[in-house]
Amino acid sequence: MSALLSRIRVLLGLSDAAERWMPVIIGIFIIGFLARAIALGVFLATDPYFTMDNDSHGYVSLAENLVAGNGFAWDTAMPWTPDSFRTPAYPLYLAGSLTVFGSFVPALIGQVFLSLLLGYLMLLIADRYLKIEVGIVAVAVFFLMPFSVLVTVRYLTQILFTTFLMLAVWFWLEYLSKGYGKYLTLSSLLTPLAALVRPIGIFLTAPFIASLALQALWKQVSWKKFLGVSAIMVAIFAVAIAPWVYRNYVVFGLPYLSSITAVQLYFYDAPAIYAESKDIGYEKARTYMNRHIEEVTGYNVAENPLLYTELSPLTETLKKEGLRFALADPMALIETRAEQFFKFFTRDGIRYWIEHYGIDTYSGWALIPIIAERAVLLLFTFGFFLYSFSMFMRKNITVTFMALTVLYFAALSGVMSSAGLRFPAEPLFLLLGTAGLFEVWKLIPKKKSV
Incomplete structure (x- = not known):
């Protein structure tokens, strides 16, 4: 058994430090898979509408019209008015499922496996740049977060967007630490793909370029390299989204990614x-x-x-x-933005489960899980800022980049944003939050055994 676990560890690219934790790691991923697979199976069998959110209807209509040859429109009848509110990647993902399998359900099954990939990327990042123990705890929390399960089994963009984002983050971390051009190229290609899933990714190169600027400021790379790499990343991003921007210009007369x-x-x-x-x-x-x-x-x-x-x-x-x-x-602008910034870190996702069944989330027993989840989020928020600041002061560029990525989404948080906006940053938020809580734990005096 130990030999098999060792082979699995090597296959996953994990370090020797992960060896003794392999049974726990495998157990966590099995639980994460079962939580999603069972939820999806139960709701498809008993409450199929649960897989639909308010936004889901638009994505499904866009996909159906693409397959039917009606263009990128979310009308359910003629005249099939072109849409500029949504970006094309997620409707294309759904359209692919409908074309190949004749159903949208395989797209949800795909999201289950993509969510497991997100957990794996979290584990890989922790093993390489933090501690494997941090990754184990963070992945366990991520798999069991109510909103994480929810968006996996609904026709929503979060899982696909976060997959592109986390892959880009992983390759960029490798680039920051090793400097290989292949990692720069892969990361630069993935950021525009994320933007084509959700328009909030339009400025997604910002935290990547900012981290490189800090490297130059800290004299870890030259300013010449900063300028060259930044130009490459921006150029690839612009070229990748250009066809969709041009489509909007031709159809609507405005060269924008989205009207949202x-x-x-x-x-x-x-x-x-x-x-x-x-x-x-x-x-x-x-x-x-x-x-x-x-x-x-x-x-x-x-x-x-x-x-x-x-x-x-x-x-x-x-x-x-x-x-x-x-x-x-x-x-008023400062006060409002500060309020939204704080809410970004504490918005709960469990309410969406409760509200689906028409239960008042502001009274009675429903308040208990909401308060509990917010308390947990506050704890991770404390750990996140503590660890991010301490690593920034130590000029740790990999941790600082991860923190900048989380703060990118926090800065764009608005009135209509919810746990859904935080979700793309959730893997990094939980990783750094857990790392910070580990540091606090080390400072707590322990009783010596006699």
């Missing part, structure tokens, strides 16, 4: 800032801003939704007016 940025800014983020500035409720602020944009454009929001949600002549107006409201009160 302007919509999010004006209809969700700016109202929160305006509400803080005027000391009014969020819904009241949204109502006011809806009336304002209708006066500016002459189009009713409820009667002309596509003019606002798709790329159109109104997109630039939404951006301009959204920025005007957002920047009108700098203090």
Whole structure:
């Protein structure tokens, strides 16, 4: 048995330090697989609608229309209006499943195995750059987090996006530590793939380039190398997303990856800032801003939704007016962003399970698991910032890069973001959070055995 476990360890590329932990590691992955496989099987058999989220309907419609030859549209009937709100990678993933298997279910099965790949990448990163014990704990928590299971068994982008992200992170860590060009190329190719899954990845090269800038600042690489590598990464990213941007330019007249940025800014983020500035409720602020944009454009929001949600002549107006409201009160902007930044780390995902069955999450027994999950998240948040700061002070570039990647998503957190936005950063957040808690544990005095 020990010989078999040793062969598995070598096959997985884990160090000798992982040898004694192999039974635990295998057990954790079996539990992670069973949790997802059983959940998927049960819900497909008893409650198929559980696999659908509000966003899922759009992705499924896009995939069905692609397979039917109706183009990238989420209409369920003619005229098959082209869509610019979503990016193409996830609908193509679903369309591939429908084309090959005649069903979307294999796409969910694929997500189960991709989630296991995410756990493996976490373990690999911990073994190489942290401690194998850190990886074991972080992977166990990741596999059992309610939201992690939820997004695996639903038609949502999180698993595919996070897979591309974590692969890019892994290859970039290897590049930072070894400097081989093949790792730079692979990482540079994966970041635009992530952006084509979710538009939030449009600036995803930022933490990668920032980590290289810190390496140059810390005199670990030359500034010449920083400029050259940054140019390569940005160029590959731009070339990779160019076909979709060009498609949007031809169809809608605007060279953007997606229309979601302007919509999010004006209809969700700016109202929160305006509400803080005027000391009014969020819904009241949204109502006011809806009336304002209708006066500016002459189009009713409820009667002309596509003019606002798709790329159109109104997109630039939404951006301009959204920025005007957002920047009108700098203090309100700072306070709102600080609040969203904090909520990024503490938003729970268990509520989605509870709300699916129509249970009030703000009263009764439902509060208990929500409070418990938030307490756990606060603990990991403490560990994350403690460890990230200490490694930054020690000029540890690999840990600092992982922290920068988490902070990238935290900085973009908005009113409508939830545990779903944190999920792509969840593997790195849990790894660094666990590492920080390990450091705290070492500082606690232990009783000596007599």
